[in-house]
Amino acid sequence: MARITASVYTSHVPAIGAAIDLGRTNDPYWAPLFKGYEFSKRWMRDQKPDIVFLVYNDHATAFSLEMIPTFAIGTAAEFRVADEGWGPRPVPKVIGEPALASHIAQSVIQDDFDLTIVNKMDVDHGLTVPLNLLFGSPAAWPCPVIPFAVNVLQYPVPSGRRCLNLGRAIRKAVESYDEPLNVQIWGTGGMSHQLQGPRAGLINREFDSAFLDRLIADPEGLAAVPHIDYVREAGSEGIELVMWLIARGAMSDKPPKVVHRFYHVPASNTAVGHLILENQA
């Protein structure tokens, strides 16, 4: 059967993608950030996942106000890299895994989560920046990816509780798939940041640090944190952090092994957090 072996958490700031694309990763501004991912790239080379289930949010790219699904699972064979207004990022197209994605959709919907099945969807920096941070800049991504887009743009967004339980349903779906696959689940976005209004630039290191502690040790308690706490304490865009709970819910109920933890301020407007958790055998 397929197994979720590890979960990876990272911010997905567009300016990180621009720094990679423009060859600025060694600039004094960016070098400390990329240093925090050096271990992660080595770890990833040893792990060799067969598939990455990547939880991210679309930033008014594939979905306009015509229609925004709360949870969208990409079941296509491939996904184009979006032009977000600055031209498409020069990164490889994303290869999907339609068979497993459809299996997960079938299972998770029957567990009462209303996923939208999406067969055509361009993917934006929310998905491609994490791929660069963990895989570097190869000519082709080393494994297929199942994009899972969550609405955190148009409020109300799903609650932390719902996200954690959705992760559990995804775990069950993966474990009922009859192929010996090494599956990783990634939760992306965050950490504290606000891009709008006079309060733009908000960073809350204490909130972020406590979030990381609780994500590791007390996901159940963390899932009870209401939206308003994210908005008030971590900024209007800090609400993206609820997506991390989907990946956390997909992990085993046993305490995970903390393989890597990193935090850095700033990347443009944002606090960058990064965590790798392995399931214990």
Added chain:
Amino acid sequence: MMALDKPYLNVPGTTIFDAEQSRKGYHLNQFCMSLMKAANRERFRADERAYLDEWPMTEEQKQAVLARDLNRCIELGGNIYFLAKLGATDGKSFQQMAASMTGMTEEQYRDMMIAGGRSIEGNRYVGEGPKEKR
């Protein structure tokens, strides 16, 4: 009609893009979305007013776009991820757009971020602190 609980209304300098804002800003945001196509960006640049007049936006929304007043755009239903397409059309980064909403210069804003960002202290509730600008 029963009032819905919106606890986020007392967060200073912050507008949450909820279903009500989304309804107000539908055409404004869809106008922004249209700027993802290069041909539309060119037509907009050539005659901004004429391009805006193709959209059933309010006059206030059009004026806010012409003035690049992002705070006003947000007040009138705009969402920052949609407004970013307008910024991209102008060749602006997210950081430049964010700075423009804070009353700071780009340099001041960038320096604030390098120094650790805007502090949460005094920025949790409307009326709480001197940093509040509304």
